[in-house]
Amino acid sequence: MSAVIVSVAELAAALASPRPPVLLHVGDGAGGLIPGAVPVDLASTLQGVPSSDSDGRRPLPAVDDLQAHARSWGISSASTVVVYDGSGGTQAGRAWWVLRWAGIASVRLLDGGLAAWAAAGRGVTHDVPAPVPGDVTLSPGHLRELDADRAAEYAGAGRLLDARGPQAFAEGHIPGAISLPTRDNLGHDGRLLDADTLRKRFAAFDLDDGRPVGVYCGGGVAAAHEAAVLASLGVDAALFVGSFSAWSGDPRRPISRTPSPEGS
The missing domain is CATH 3.40.250.10 (Rhodanese-like domain)
Incomplete structure (x- = not known):
C-alpha cells in the first residue's frame, strides 16, 4: 500500500x-x-x-x-x-x-x-452507516497552495500544469501553463496508469528534477487529483485552489488561448 x-x-x-x-x-x-x-x-x-x-x-x-x-x-x-x-x-x-x-x-x-x-466482484450496498463521531482536530496549511501571483510565477518558469481537458485549455488558460489533463492519467477502466508510464508522462516535462511544480484546473477539483497522482510518484505539487475560475475572475489577469502545446 x-x-x-x-x-x-x-x-x-x-x-x-x-x-x-x-x-x-x-x-x-x-x-x-x-x-x-x-x-x-x-x-x-x-x-x-x-x-x-x-x-x-x-x-x-x-x-x-x-x-x-x-x-x-x-x-x-x-x-x-x-x-x-x-x-x-x-x-x-x-x-x-x-x-x-x-x-x-x-x-x-x-x-x-x-x-x-x-x-472485482466486491459487494455494493445502499445502506448508509451512522458513524461514531470522531475527535479529530484540524488546522490549515499542511499542503502547499498557490495564489494567483505565485501561479503566474510558476507558469513563467514552465512549471504550472493545467489539469483540465484540451478543449477547456484551448478556450482560455494561464499564459505559460502546460496542458496535462488529469483524465489522461487514467486508463479506459478508470484506474491509474502504471507508475512507469506515469513517470514517463511527467518526465517529458522535467517535472521530476526537484524544482517546484504547481497545478490548477477550472475550480480546484481535477487539479487536486493530479496533485495526488504526482504525490504518488514522489513529486510535491502545489495547488492553485482558485484555479482558472479565480484567475479569469480578475480582469487584470491575462488569458492565453493558444492550443495545447503537446496537442493533447
Missing part, C-alpha cells in the same frame, strides 16, 4: 482488519456504496463560499466547518482515511487534498473507485 493510493485488494483487507479505515464516498451514493462508506457532498463540505470572483468557484472550506464534518464522518486523530468516488477518483482527489491540507496525515485514494471495487 502506498502513502497515497490504495488498491481494491488492499482496501478489502484493511476493512476486514481490527482497525478499519474511515471510508468516504465523494458523491451522493445513488449508484451504491462500498459497505461502510459515508457519502460526502463535495459542494457543501469540501469547499467554502466565494466572497468575490477572484476567490474562484471552490475556495477552501473554513477549517472549523471542515472539522465538524470530519468528526461527523467518524474521523479521529489516529484514523486512516480512504476516499473514492464513481468517476475514477477525479472528484475524490479533492477530498484527498483538502483533508491532507487540513492535517490528516493518512489519507489514501482508492485506485479506480467504485467501478474497480464492483469489477
